[in-house]
Amino acid sequence: MALAFAHVPTMLAMIILSSLTTAGGMAVVGAERRHDGVQWWALGLLFNAVAHLLFALRGTIPDIFSIVLSNTLLMGVYLSLLAAVLQFQGRRLRRTAAVALPLLMAGCMALLADSYAARVVVAGLLLSSMNLWLLSCLITRWKTTGGRGAWLVVGALSFQTLVFALRIGLVGISSWVGAELMQSSAVQTLTFMSTFAVVLVASMGFVFMARDRADEDNRRLAAVDSLTGVANRRAVIAALDRDVARSIRTHEPMALMMVDIDHFKNVNDRYGHPVGDKVLCSVVEVLRERVRSQDLVGRYGGEEFMVLLPDTTAKGGYLLAQQLCEAVQALRLEHEGQPIPVTVSIGVYGGRLQPGDHWDMLISAADRALYEAKDRGRNRVEVVEALRRPASLVTANSGPETQPALF
Numbered sequence: 001m002a003l004a005f006a007h008v009p010t011m012l013a014m015i016i017l018s019s020l021t022t023a024g025g026m027a028v029v030g031a032e033r034r035h036d037g038v039q040w041w042a043l044g045l046l047f048n049a050v051a052h053l054l055f056a057l058r059g060t061i062p063d064i065f066s067i068v069l070s071n072t073l074l075m076g077v078y079l080s081l082l083a084a085v086l087q088f089q090g091r092r093l094r095r096t097a098a099v100a101l102p103l104l105m106a107g108c109m110a111l112l113a114d115s116y117a118a119r120v121v122v123a124g125l126l127l128s129s130m131n132l133w134l135l136s137c138l139i140t141r142w143k144t145t146g147g148r149g150a151w152l153v154v155g156a157l158s159f160q161t162l163v164f165a166l167r168i169g170l171v172g173i174s175s176w177v178g179a180e181l182m183q184s185s186a187v188q189t190l191t192f193m194s195t196f197a198v199v200l201v202a203s204m205g206f207v208f209m210a211r212d213r214a215d216e217d218n219r220r221l222a223a224v225d226s227l228t229g230v231a232n233r234r235a236v237i238a239a240l241d242r243d244v245a246r247s248i249r250t251h252e253p254m255a256l257m258m259v260d261i262d263h264f265k266n267v268n269d270r271y272g273h274p275v276g277d278k279v280l281c282s283v284v285e286v287l288r289e290r291v292r293s294q295d296l297v298g299r300y301g302g303e304e305f306m307v308l309l310p311d312t313t314a315k316g317g318y319l320l321a322q323q324l325c326e327a328v329q330a331l332r333l334e335h336e337g338q339p340i341p342v343t344v345s346i347g348v349y350g351g352r353l354q355p356g357d358h359w360d361m362l363i364s365a366a367d368r369a370l371y372e373a374k375d376r377g378r379n380r381v382e383v384v385e386a387l388r389r390p391a392s393l394v395t396a397n398s399g400p401e402t403q404p405a406l407f
């Protein structure tokens, strides 16, 4: 019984249509996020559609188009996909590769125009090498760019590499591979069906990669203060909540600092809001430079900042706050040759927490210390230490009992 294999022009039409529609969708998605490589990927799919259109026209147009140009465009497909992956990873494709590889493919195809079998081998080897290059780019950066999308891309490209290998291995058996492009055969059916599936699966994978990246960026942006780049109020309170729970669990002390710029309204009134913004950023720089990596600086609102200091006693928080006050005062900011004096007042709450202590109680306590610092003349630190007490005395709603620090 003769086996019926799929009709080659129909399969080519399916590839052309799927490439074009997927390219269109990705071009629209990529227009919003140009740095993720989606537009390069869409260009690759467009090349794929044109290459397969030229294949479909084999015999009706000159060989230079249906053999040489079509295979050169296939090389362009892989280079575009590579450029997409590299851009996604923050890298760029070398210009020499982008010029030399299509020229190499064009040269080989022109030389082998008379032998279909030789073209299957040479084009297969060149395109599988490109596939392996793409796979190695994805795999070697798996820690930073791996994920469910990358799995789909890797799976689809690996499968296609196997199909290329099979085609090369069976090229001598014309009943399996076909003696020419348009002849239906087992391998031809596998090749074009797999190309159809690979286009869809790998493109979907790359869209997932870009979408996961966008979600991650949005999550990060939602937690960052846009002016100063530190954690915003929501993020810093969430971190404080976690630190409080951890400190209660581990019995390690922690400290919280409320930092407020003194007479900041005068800075805005005198030099204008943009200069006020720069002052805010400079103060944040000082805070960020001087805290440890496990500490967190956040903007609580306006010109008020919070610094979370895990594993820190009230005394440790006090000493750091003193240094911060001095460092801010030492800032040499100026506007149009005029010095802008900047100082901060800091309230610190610190010590060992007890079950029942809550983040808002800590903020209130540090805030009280801050207003004490303001009352006592500004550019200074006031500290309140958590009072040690037996856990049995603490009720769920009690606030942190505090005492003014004596150091």
Ligand SMILES: Nc1nc2c(ncn2[C@@H]2O[C@H](COP(=O)(O)OP(=O)(O)OP(=O)(O)O)[C@@H](O)[C@H]2O)c(=O)[nH]1
Pocket (backbone or CB within 6 Å): 227, 260, 261, 262, 263, 264, 265, 266, 268, 272, 273, 274, 275, 276, 277, 280, 301, 302, 303, 374, 378
């Ligand atoms: N430039 C700028 N100003 C801000 C921003 N957020 C809040 N402010 C200003 O910060 C000022 C805070 O003023 P006040 O609350 O009176 O406090 P202050 O002048 O620093 O006085 P003390 O805190 O008592 O020393 C206001 O003028 C706000 O408009 C911001 O993002 N940029």
